[in-house]
Amino acid sequence: MASIIKRKKNYSVVYYYEDENGEQRQKWETYGSHQEAVKRKAEVENQINTNTFTRPTNQTVSEFLNDFISLYGKKIWSLSTYESNIGRIRNYINPFIGDVPIQKVMPKLVDQYYSKLKETKPVNKPNHPAKTEFLTDNIIHEIHKLLKCAFTKAVKWEDVAKNPFFNVDLKKPVHKQRDIWTAENIKKALNHCRSGKLYIAINLSFACSLREGEILGLTWDNVHISDKEIQADDAHVYVDKELCRFSKSTLDILNEKDVLFTFPPVMSNTTTRIVLKKPKTDSSNRKVWLPKTVAYILRKWQSAQEELQGFLGDEYLDYNLVIALQNGRPCESRVLLKDFAALKKEANLPDVVFHSLRHSSTTYKLKLNHGDLKATQGDTGHAQIDMITDVYAHILDEDRKINAQVFETAFYTNPDLRDAKPPEPEQNSVDLQSLIDQLQQSPELASALAQLIQNHSISQANFSY
Numbered sequence: 001m002a003s004i005i006k007r008k009k010n011y012s013v014v015y016y017y018e019d020e021n022g023e024q025r026q027k028w029e030t031y032g033s034h035q036e037a038v039k040r041k042a043e044v045e046n047q048i049n050t051n052t053f054t055r056p057t058n059q060t061v062s063e064f065l066n067d068f069i070s071l072y073g074k075k076i077w078s079l080s081t082y083e084s085n086i087g088r089i090r091n092y093i094n095p096f097i098g099d100v101p102i103q104k105v106m107p108k109l110v111d112q113y114y115s116k117l118k119e120t121k122p123v124n125k126p127n128h129p130a131k132t133e134f135l136t137d138n139i140i141h142e143i144h145k146l147l148k149c150a151f152t153k154a155v156k157w158e159d160v161a162k163n164p165f166f167n168v169d170l171k172k173p174v175h176k177q178r179d180i181w182t183a184e185n186i187k188k189a190l191n192h193c194r195s196g197k198l199y200i201a202i203n204l205s206f207a208c209s210l211r212e213g214e215i216l217g218l219t220w221d222n223v224h225i226s227d228k229e230i231q232a233d234d235a236h237v238y239v240d241k242e243l244c245r246f247s248k249s250t251l252d253i254l255n256e257k258d259v260l261f262t263f264p265p266v267m268s269n270t271t272t273r274i275v276l277k278k279p280k281t282d283s284s285n286r287k288v289w290l291p292k293t294v295a296y297i298l299r300k301w302q303s304a305q306e307e308l309q310g311f312l313g314d315e316y317l318d319y320n321l322v323i324a325l326q327n328g329r330p331c332e333s334r335v336l337l338k339d340f341a342a343l344k345k346e347a348n349l350p351d352v353v354f355h356s357l358r359h360s361s362t363t364y365k366l367k368l369n370h371g372d373l374k375a376t377q378g379d380t381g382h383a384q385i386d387m388i389t390d391v392y393a394h395i396l397d398e399d400r401k402i403n404a405q406v407f408e409t410a411f412y413t414n415p416d417l418r419d420a421k422p423p424e425p426e427q428n429s430v431d432l433q434s435l436i437d438q439l440q441q442s443p444e445l446a447s448a449l450a451q452l453i454q455n456h457s458i459s460q461a462n463f464s465y
Helices: 034-049 061-076 079-097 107-117 137-156 183-192 196-208 212-216 227-231 248-253 292-315 333-347 356-368 373-380 386-391 393-412 432-441 443-462
Strands: 002-007 010-018 024-031 236-239 242-247 259-262 272-277 286-289
Touching: 002 034, 010 034, 024 034, 061 079, 061 137, 079 107, 079 137, 079 242, 079 248, 107 137, 183 196, 183 333, 183 356, 196 212, 196 292, 196 333, 196 356, 212 242, 212 333, 227 292, 242 248, 248 272
Parallel strands: none
Antiparallel strands: 002 010, 010 024, 236 286, 242 272, 259 272
């Protein structure tokens, strides 16, 4: 089925195969030694006999990833995942291995590729300059997940025999404990805050564990703060959308997947659009109850917004957003973050990112409910409960210490466990015969002792009930 032909100093393995159209084709593979050629000949014949033969192809990684995106990415990925993966392919995959034929991608080449990535500077995004000198382990891990998924499809499509991205020695990313604000920091921030939009956002992030996009995408029809609801402790918000900005090309390619509403652009020639979209996971759709104070704060904010709307009239674009610009248009995160940066500087607060307030919220709730993961997960909208245990393990450990103390009080102080009592302090032994001899020799001592015993008995009788 396959033969070896010597050509000058090289050896070629020659065999026939059927292409995707069923046509017979001849393939020559050249090797530098006879031993390599013999090994490849046996491999080809075994694959043909066991129906595991992979048709030769010169398709490059770049060409294959285009097919992968078209057949898989468009169907499976969300808008944000699509944009992120397109950026990773454009910036960190194609420039390095894009021209390599997919059948030449071997584990050794993969290790060399990841070594180069660790020495690669991140690409600056518009309005988002890089914060590290080189690509982080987290970014490399995301690139690895993308390529591992893509080459799994390549195996299924019989473009490659094995996935070279399995069993790769890659450092697992570690969840870094994020710096957060304490409850005292939150109070100080609210006391110094002069921006109404930021004031509402801080309350929603801390009290309700809402994400940034969820806060900016919250609409009044999902805010339930009537007198009846507040008095019944049933005031709540319902989270079912988030505010995002995507490129127009991404929205067109994915046919506005999961988009609930697209805001008209201020300028028609802009290449991006602001949208309200469904949350990424089903668990993000959730009801979050409000503390009474936060409910009343929202009512006051709503009244102020209605007054502004009445003053501006038709100039106010009413999109029913809880947090909006003065003309009613959506407030993007960069506007909120600018006010947040000014607040940190003015109030001399620790330099944390806005998302840290959500971590502060989760931490505070875990402390208050003594590590009730399910209740906390209901507020945060995490898809997996492990995401909470991984990030907030230090909080749960504190409560586990308390568990030991509670266990001691509830169980080990039980009087039935007589054999487990702590040892009693040693007492001085009394020589009874010596004491009797002393009393016989000293009548005064015996008389004083008798009087002392009588006085003690009278004292005890006066304090008994």
